[in-house]
Amino acid sequence: MDRINEFGLTSDDSNVEEGRDCAFADDDSIVSSNVTNEEAQTLTRGGPLGVMQSDAANENNRAGIMPRNRREWCIVIFALLLIVAAAAGTGIGLGFYFMNQGSNTNNPATGNPKDGKGNENGNDDSYSDGSEPETDDKTDSSAIPLPTDFAGSVQYHMIAQDISELASFESIADNGSSSSPSPQQRARDWLVFEDMTPENLADEQDEQKNLNNGTDDLVDYNNSLSSSYLDVNTPAYRVAQRFAIAALYFSTEGEEWDTGSQWLQPGLNECDYPGIRCEEVTIPSISLKEALKRPNDLPRHSDGTVDTTTERMIVEINLPESNLGGMLPGELMTFPFLRRLGLWSNQIGGQIPENIGRLQNLESLLLDDNNFTGDIVPGIGSLENLKMLSLGFNPKMGGGIPREIGDLYHLEALYLPNMSLRGGLPSSMRNLGKLKNLELQSNNLRGVIPDWLGDLVNLVKLNLSGNDFDGEIPEGLSKLINLRELELQDNDLGTIPCSSFESVVVLSANCKSSDGTSCDCCTLCT
Numbered sequence: 001m002d003r004i005n006e007f008g009l010t011s012d013d014s015n016v017e018e019g020r021d022c023a024f025a026d027d028d029s030i031v032s033s034n035v036t037n038e039e040a041q042t043l044t045r046g047g048p049l050g051v052m053q054s055d056a057a058n059e060n061n062r063a064g065i066m067p068r069n070r071r072e073w074c075i076v077i078f079a080l081l082l083i084v085a086a087a088a089g090t091g092i093g094l095g096f097y098f099m100n101q102g103s104n105t106n107n108p109a110t111g112n113p114k115d116g117k118g119n120e121n122g123n124d125d126s127y128s129d130g131s132e133p134e135t136d137d138k139t140d141s142s143a144i145p146l147p148t149d150f151a152g153s154v155q156y157h158m159i160a161q162d163i164s165e166l167a168s169f170e171s172i173a174d175n176g177s178s179s180s181p182s183p184q185q186r187a188r189d190w191l192v193f194e195d196m197t198p199e200n201l202a203d204e205q206d207e208q209k210n211l212n213n214g215t216d217d218l219v220d221y222n223n224s225l226s227s228s229y230l231d232v233n234t235p236a237y238r239v240a241q242r243f244a245i246a247a248l249y250f251s252t253e254g255e256e257w258d259t260g261s262q263w264l265q266p267g268l269n270e271c272d273y274p275g276i277r278c279e280e281v282t283i284p285s286i287s288l289k290e291a292l293k294r295p296n297d298l299p300r301h302s303d304g305t306v307d308t309t310t311e312r313m314i315v316e317i318n319l320p321e322s323n324l325g326g327m328l329p330g331e332l333m334t335f336p337f338l339r340r341l342g343l344w345s346n347q348i349g350g351q352i353p354e355n356i357g358r359l360q361n362l363e364s365l366l367l368d369d370n371n372f373t374g375d376i377v378p379g380i381g382s383l384e385n386l387k388m389l390s391l392g393f394n395p396k397m398g399g400g401i402p403r404e405i406g407d408l409y410h411l412e413a414l415y416l417p418n419m420s421l422r423g424g425l426p427s428s429m430r431n432l433g434k435l436k437n438l439e440l441q442s443n444n445l446r447g448v449i450p451d452w453l454g455d456l457v458n459l460v461k462l463n464l465s466g467n468d469f470d471g472e473i474p475e476g477l478s479k480l481i482n483l484r485e486l487e488l489q490d491n492d493l494g495t496i497p498c499s500s501f502e503s504v505v506v507l508s509a510n511c512k513s514s515d516g517t518s519c520d521c522c523t524l525c526t
Contacts, residue, residue: 161240276318281310283309321346325348350373357379369393406430485507486508
């Protein structure tokens with residue numbers, strides 16, 4: 001009869017259990033089936049078997065932490081490599097970020113990076129009133145940090161507002177590669193490095209700044225330019241005005257002006273320069289700093305829905321006979337309150353800027369007796385408040401009289417003598433109902449004198465001499481009841497009907513020779 005041991009198993013049962021233990025044993029372990037009753041009792045009482053069980057438990061705990069085979073080792077090594085790669089990438093990214101920030105702050109003469117369209121972009125997506133800046137393809141304020149230095153801020157603003165072209169800033173001379181920086185670069189650098197507040201005014205401005213809790217200097221790097229005349233809280237319109245007046249100086253060879261030595265005095269208000277007249281004007285109070293954040297939403301000076309402030313703004317520029325040379329910069333056309341631009345009798349060359357039509361308040365444009373070239377730009381027709389236009393004595397200016405001239409409904413005087421104009425008179429000129437003086441002498445105009453000239457009933461003086469007009473004098477001119485001076489000489493005209501010009505005081509024509517114009521009432525025959 002089989003003996004029953006203390007495990008409750010017969011000898012046969014014990015053998016079965018032994019087989020099961022072997023079946024579940026690791027390959028490296030050996031399970032013995034020769035266990036006596038005494039050994040079993042010792043093991044169950046916490047003897048050596050208890051120690052073995054404790055060691056096995058520890059091995060199992062360690063197995064839960066350490067990899068147990070090649071596959072698990074591979075997973076652990078791959079995870080470690082990912083961690084190292086992520087840490088390295090983060091370090092490199094931070095390095096480039098701080099390098100970029102350092103270059104923007106420590107190199108003010110070159111401004112900030114630009115995107116593919118030449119715009120310097122910003123990092124501040126909020127505005128002082130809590131709204132979000134508007135962006136489009138032209139400027140993405142979240143792509144690249146906004147410039148924090150004065151040079152970059154001015155440059156960014158001028159390009160974003162179409163005051164200056166990107167190309168005018170591209171050939172930066174700060175690295176010594178160019179000996180001839182552009183007028184725009186020179187204007188920018190003057191604002192940054194030379195335009196300082198005089199010491200006797202600096203303390204007053206600092207006190208005022210403290211009262212206003214103003215702590216942002218437009219130039220703050222190394223504290224070397226903390227007394228800059230302008231700062232980020234200056235209205236954007238005022239910053240643009242001072243930049244534009246400096247661009248005019250450098251573009252027209254200001255160092256050679258007869259009055260140039262009194263311009264660009266550091267800390268001197270541009271309204272106090274010779275030839276400049278200003279008035280106190282209400283403008284939007286949006287600062288340069290705020291304007292950078294949403295360049296596509298800069299309020300117009302006439303916008304009555306925004307906060308405003310009062311500033312001295314330029315209304316007249318009068319520099320006749322002052323030895324101005326060079327060319328007119330496009331920046332000159334950004335003075336929103338300019339009413340008079342008088343630069344006659346200088347040596348200014350090049351073409352008149354097309355964007356001159358932006359001077360919406362201009363009443364007098366006097367650019368005669370210079371060296372301008374090209375055609376009369378159609379943009380002049382956008383000067384809806386213009387009363388006097390004088391471009392004469394620029395013999396290199398040619399082309400036809402643009403039809404857009406007829407859009408100047410308030411024009412009272414049109415002076416275009418001694419040029420190289422050709423063609424006929426555009427019919428749109430019949431819209432110039434307020435015109436009093438029309439001088440077109442010494443050009444290459446041709447054709448018949450149009451009958452609609454008689455519709456300009458306010459004409460006092462009409463000079464068509466020295467052209468190639470032919471045919472008869474139109475009867476419509478008899479309606480010019482206010483006409484006092486009529487000059488028709490040096491054309492190929494027929495008989496002048498004296499009865500049509502009884503009110504004319506000065507009447508001249510080619511009536512001296514027998515084959516000339518027949519005129520019994522002419523006061524001057526040539």
